[in-house]
Amino acid sequence: MGNAQGLRKLVSLMITSCCGVTDVSLEAIGKVCINLKQMCLRRCCFVSGDGLVAFAKSAGFLECLQLEECNRVTQAGIIGVFSNCGLKSLTLVKCMGVKDISLGAPLSSPCNSLKSLSIRNCPGFGTGSLALVSKLCPQLQHIDLSGLCGITDAGLLPLLQNCEAGLLKLNLSGWLSLTDEIVLALTRLHGATLELLNLDGCRRITDASLVAVADNCVFLSDLDVSRCAITDAGVAALSHAEQLNLQVLSFSGCPGITNKSLTFLKKLGKTLVGLNLQQCNSISTQTVELLMESLWRCDILF
Numbered sequence: 010m011g012n013a014q015g016l017r018k019l020v021s022l023m024i025t026s027c028c029g030v031t032d033v034s035l036e037a038i039g040k041v042c043i044n045l046k047q048m049c050l051r052r053c054c055f056v057s058g059d060g061l062v063a064f065a066k067s068a069g070f071l072e073c074l075q076l077e078e079c080n081r082v083t084q085a086g087i088i089g090v091f092s093n094c095g096l097k098s099l100t101l102v103k104c105m106g107v108k109d110i111s112l113g114a115p116l117s118s119p120c121n122s123l124k125s126l127s128i129r130n131c132p133g134f135g136t137g138s139l140a141l142v143s144k145l146c147p148q149l150q151h152i153d154l155s156g157l158c159g160i161t162d163a164g165l166l167p168l169l170q171n172c173e174a175g176l177l178k179l180n181l182s183g184w185l186s187l188t189d190e191i192v193l194a195l196t197r198l199h200g201a202t203l204e205l206l207n208l209d210g211c212r213r214i215t216d217a218s219l220v221a222v223a224d225n226c227v228f229l230s231d232l233d234v235s236r237c238a239i240t241d242a243g244v245a246a247l248s249h250a251e252q253l254n255l256q257v258l259s260f261s262g263c264p265g266i267t268n269k270s271l272t273f274l275k276k277l278g279k280t281l282v283g284l285n286l287q288q289c290n291s292i293s294t295q296t297v298e299l300l301m302e303s304l305w306r307c308d309i310l311f
């Protein structure tokens with residue numbers, strides 16, 4: 010390490026496709042780069058869970074950790090990282106080595122610094138892992154769990170209940186098993202803070218969820234219910250909400266929305282800057298043209 014001075018100043022580091030990086034070298038990086046705040050490891054096939062924990066301990070100022078396709082990283086490794094409690098943001102993408110184990114072991118103290126958690130397309134991350142995370146990270150505000158389709162309503166509920174700070178952003182796109190029950194719980198628990206909700210592809214979500222959103226969400230500005238089981242009644246409920254100020258709304262791939270929604274969409278459109286009606290096959294081009302005429306400020310995709 011000839012250029013140790015430079016390494017000490019390093020704040021952000023990204024290591025891609027580097028199978029030369031081992032647990033030992035990773036820990037060394039943590040020790041030398043004492044100011045490291047952001048670390049991204051992509052396709053680091055030799056980094057294990059233990060290596061990750063050792064790194065997180067040695068990198069004392071680490072705030073943001075992102076792991077993509079690091080397939081030797083385990084659930085224990087992820088949980089161990091939370092003991093490095095300066096971490097504010099953790100992202101896991103396609104880490105296939107994470108397997109769902111319900112640990113009976115006593116938990117470490119909570120990681121109150123973690124605000125943002127993103128776990129995308131890690132099929133092994135299941136109900137047990139989510140239960141652990143919900144106990145360990147009570148201050149989460151941004152959660153992206155898109156593509157974790159193996160988890161049910163019951164698996165998600167503890168996480169929603171344990172978020173003490175109030176959720177701001179939640180992305181559950183692709184959760185096929187999700188039902189209106191959990192959206193009802195979500196809006197009851199976090200309707201006063203929620204700004205973004207993505208339920209794209211949650212096919213069992215119906216108008217009942219939109220009624221709950223309309224009744225409980227005060228600050229929601231971005232809503233995506235594409236490919237859900239939404240009909241005109243749901244659009245009507247949203248348009249009747251008193252306090253909603255939606256800016257971006259996506260209904261793409263909702264064949265239950267028809268020409269009858271024109272007046273409701275016009276009403277919703279007063280605050281919208283973006284409206285996605287792609288693949289809404291029951292709405293005619295003529296209806297969309299009428300909508301475009303009255304909503305000239307809003308960008309409409311059809």
Ligand SMILES: *[C@@H]1O[C@H](CO)[C@@H](O)[C@H](O)[C@H]1NC(C)=O
Binds near residue numbers: 181207
């Ligand atoms: C939600 O997740 C999907 C799938 O990973 C992604 O394409 C989308 O950009 C995310 N949306 C938001 C608002 O984070």
Ligand SMILES: *[C@@H]1O[C@H](CO)[C@@H](O)[C@H](O)[C@H]1NC(C)=O
Binds near residue numbers: 267268291292296
């Ligand atoms: C929608 O309205 C147009 C005329 O505005 C009509 O031609 C079309 O058949 C209607 N589509 C449906 C699905 O009702």
